[in-house]
Amino acid sequence: MTTRDNTGLDLSAAAPETAAKFDAALRELALWRNPIAILNAATDEEPKFIMGHIFKAYMDMASTDRRYANMAAQRLEIIEDLCTKNCLARERLHLDVLRQWHAGDWIAASRGFDHLLATYPTDFLALWMAHQLDFYLGHSARIRDRIADVLPFWDPTHPLYSFVQGMHAFGLEEAGETERALAAGLSALNAEPRDVWSIHAVAHAYEMLGDFDRGADFMDAGTDSWSQQNVLVSHNAIHTILYRLEQGDLARVLDLYDAYVQPSGKTPALLGLVDGSSALWRLHLDGTETGDRWQRLANSWAPVAEQAFCAFNDVHAMMAFVAAGRDTEAARLLAALDRVLEQGDLKHNTNLAVTATVGRPICASLQAFGRADYSAVVDGLLPIRDQVIRFGGSHAQRDVVERTLLEAALRDNQKSLAEALISERLNHRPNSPYNRQKTAQLAAMA
Ligand SMILES: [Fe+2]
Incomplete structure (x- = not known):
């Protein structure tokens, strides 16, 4: 039986109740809540519901966690089996994208999304996943333009329209159109105040301004709106922390960390661990005492730190081991990277190529920071500054690498380099207290 989702796209092997579950799962995704329970109910009721299996496989891949990506392999087998018998052209395109993403070729998967969305611009699942993949790839302009490409095809009265607008807001911000980003994000929030991705886009815009x-x-x-029952809580919390850091409100920073960022549960999402490292490393660079928070965060990183599956995660795991003084785990992480680099196919595996050019050098530089070898930090980071965008993340997230370089330059008494780095920062954000504090520190250098 073929029926349609609420954007009018056909779904194979779906009764109306299954299609309703699919629509509900898309809304959960838009709100950054876990849709897996709804999708499991849909595929339990209708085991041949291909888009249900496809949706779950994407969730596994978007996690950037090897444990879940391994589960996607089983889902791919189910999808391939169903598609061999009968599936729609759009479902086949999804299968092609998933195969490429699962094989590690993120760039081919991104191109697959281009093709899919050119034909089916209201495919929200494709759009949401492609938006994340563009983000993982650090394709700033594409984060904006992919959404701009499809916006004219969306009915402004559709219940998911404002979420598409919110994605555009984030893309505008990452592509440097900050005022437009702010307007688009606030407009999206007018329609749905619980849209945590639009809140996030507005938070980024204020940060960049x-x-x-x-x-x-x-x-x-x-x-x-942002702190309840969604996967983005820790991430929106660190945006709040960044403002409070600039305001010098350290007590509030630690309260926010403890309330919303500190990992909890047996298998915390890697995004939450990344957020923890990102917030605490800024404090570490300033020499701020944070109690046992690094040890607890390193404990959470330990079981997943040798995945060597996503350079962005590897770097943040390394921060935790270095700051916690856990040299053995730091060395094991680096050894895991070397192992996959020796054995892997750098040409067709996007993450391996990024690990070779950016991920490993940053990890090694963080280790050097830990042993106070600041000239090695400068030597490691300075040549790859312009490449750091390749490991994805946002401007705000990548700034932690820039701050590490600046701190190393200051501690190594490399005055002219520190002066240039601070000058760049002041040019972007002249009213940043952090930038002014570093200017004062530079002036005090002998
Ligand atoms: Fe962010």
Whole structure:
């Protein structure tokens, strides 16, 4: 039986009740809640519901966690078997993308999404996953333009429209159109105040504008909307932390960390661990004492730190081991990277290529930071500064690498380099207290 989702796209092997579950799962995804329970119910009821299996396989891949990606292999077998018998052209395109993504060729998968969305611009699942993949690839302009390409095809009265607008807001911010990003994000939030990705886009916009007071007020006012039952809680919390850091409100920073970022549960999402490292490493660079928080975070990283599956995660795991003084685990992480680099196919595996050019050098530089070898940090990071975008993340997330380089330059008494780095920062954000503090530190150098 073929029926349609609420954007009018055909779904094979779906009764109307199954299609309704699919629509509900898409809404959960848009709200950054876990849709797996709904999807499991859909495929339990209708085991041949291909888009249900496809949706779950994407969730596994988007996790950037090898444990889940391994589960996607089994799902791919089910999808391939169903597609061999009978599936729609769009479902076959999804299968092609998933095969490429699962094989490690993120760039081919991204191109597959281009093709799919050119034909089916209202495929929200493809759009959401492609948006994440563009983010993982650090394709700033594509994060914006992919959404701009499909926006004209979306009915403004559709229940998912404002979420598409919110994705565009984030893309505008990452592509440097900050004022437009702010307007688009606030407009999306008018339609759905619980849209945590639009909240996130607005938080980024205030950060890039250097408007830390308005950003902090905005996040405080929206705490109930961003802090409950979604996967992005820790991430929106660190955006709030970034404002409070600029305001010098350390007590508030640690309160926010403890309330929303500190890992909990047996298998915390890797995004949450990344957020933890990202927030605490900034404090570490400033020499701030954070109690046992690094040890607890390193404990959470330990079981997954040798995955060598996503360079962005590897770097953040390394921060935890270095700051916690856990040299053995840091060395094992680096050895795991070397193992996959020796054995893997750098030409067709996107993450391996990024690990070779960016991930491993940053990890090694962080280790050097840990042993106070600041000239080695500068030597490691300076040549790859312009390449760091390749490991994905946002401007705000990658800034932690820039701060590490600046701190190393200051501690190694490399005055002219530190001066240039601070000058760049002031050019972007002249009213950043952090930038002004570093200027004062530079002036005090002998
Ligand atoms: Fe962010």
